[in-house]
Amino acid sequence: MPTYTFISKDLLNTAFLPDEPEKWMGYTIKTTSNVLGPKITYLTPNFLHNNFGDVLHGAIDWRQNMFIIGGKSIRLEKAKAGSPVHADDATFTLRKRRMFREDDPAFVNFSSKLALHDMVFLALVMIYSETKRQQRKEKAALAVGAQ
Secondary structure, eight states: OOEEEESSSOTTSEEEEESOTTTSOOEEEEEEEETTEEEEEEEEEOOTTOOSSOOOOEEEETTTTEEEETTEEEEHHHHHHSOOOOGGGEEEEOOBOOSSSOOBOOEEEEOTTOOHHHHHHHHHHHHHHHHHHHHHHHHHHHHHHHO
């Protein structure tokens, strides 16, 4: 089961690296944004050590509500309804904050039976879901502060 770690606490701009780099491709996550928030998040393979054959790019188009995997667009509504992956195909663990030592980073354990397309899809889903969860939390905190 490959494990990928989000190196930074900012899931929209970080390295996404496997625990076994000799077996799995590492990725870089970069996000373009403006005052309205994120525009496009890119999941780009690291080509420094490309011995893996299949390489797949992914992206989240936040404004169009789409995932883009290998150049094919998937609307979020369709992705939610027709996903071939299952809950046990990946486990996402949030970053753990520590008081007196370094935080534990967020990471994902993927099932070893997953196809590369499904791994990229699930990584995008996790980035999207966690970002939306954080935005809802910030919005609720602002609403409470405004009262």
